[in-house]
Amino acid sequence: MSNEIYKIKMDVFEGPMDLLIHLIRKAEVDIYDIPIALITSKFLSYIDWMKKMNIDFAGDFLVMAATLTQIKSKMLLPVHEGDEDEDPRMEIIRPLDEYLHMKSVAEQLYQRNLLGQDTFIRKSDNKDFLPHDGDEIIQVGLFDLIDAFQKILDKIPAEHKIDLTSDRISVQDRISEIVNILEEQGSVIFTEIFSDNCTKNEIIVTFLAILEMIKLSLIQAVQHIQTGIIRIFYL
């Protein structure tokens, strides 16, 4: 079988918005004055085509088809004088307009002088900027972190009770706080993240936040070989 027979040119659309824009452009109409009947029927036939081609498509396409059909039927209703209802098409024009805006913004961003493509900076290994030049550091493993955590737990006064009624800080909020500290300072000593008189709960949340951030590779934990001080770096 010759390949030529099966030459299919297919535009793949990211979602129903993309398809809608494609149809509008192809019909050479103004997005502020969409011939809704035409576009709706084209949209529906595209969905049919996708079904026939056995292309999986998400329910998003059906939602859009339903919206278009609804607008189409609204357009058929007679408009009485004095009615101040806006053009039913606005329901689709507004999101389309915003989407097109974002598409052009994206293009413009892409054309900026990108760091590492168009413009370059002096690259230096992060290590050069660590405190105490020349000192050796090692990557900290999970257990070193747990040991350090244990030390902090040991520091809390024994009589400290966990207050279950008070507002508790979430791991997510804590991550955000730590990011703020790191954006400001770039790096922070592990123990400094824990304030001196924080509750056990706060300490645990902070520790979980750090583990989560390492997992997301937002930060890197390194330990000084002699002093054993663990430092957190913002990547």
Add this chain to the structure above:
Amino acid sequence: MDNIKNIIESLLFVSDKPLKIEQIKIVLEEAETKEIRNALSEMMEEYDTRKSSFYLSEVANGFQLRTRPEYKKWISRLIQPSPFRMSSAAMETLAIIAYRQPIIRADIEHIRGVDSGGIIRNLMEKKLVRVLGRKDIPGRPLIYSTTKHFLELFNLKNLKDLPSVKEIAELKDLANIEDPTE
């Protein structure tokens, strides 16, 4: 101080991150903030008049020496940077987050009309987007914003430096004239 510009230049030379005025101020205790600011803007002009290979870029709320785009051809031969790969879907999502931040995923998807979870995760891996916290509405959805790295990558001074809606509209008109269909 006579040599303030040289001092600042040396700091800029060794720093691999955009240098903030406050950071320069910590080093140059004896200098006024205004003095530092003036020195920086004079330096900017000097690099421009001199047409040197690098320029002083105001980026991510700081200052950084960057090479001029004219020389990218040769620099790329030397260091062979990995090509910048971003799908148009990823760029769109990033633009939406940049312009509408802080924003939750549902709002991003409302604009794009399509599931964006994977793309957002990808942008987070690229460190262009971060989680700011959770929104106090049912489901406590995550709130997203762009990072400092985003500003650095796209050569932006700060978020206000993003092209304004008016500029975008002009650009769009232009695009419509040049390319009415496809």
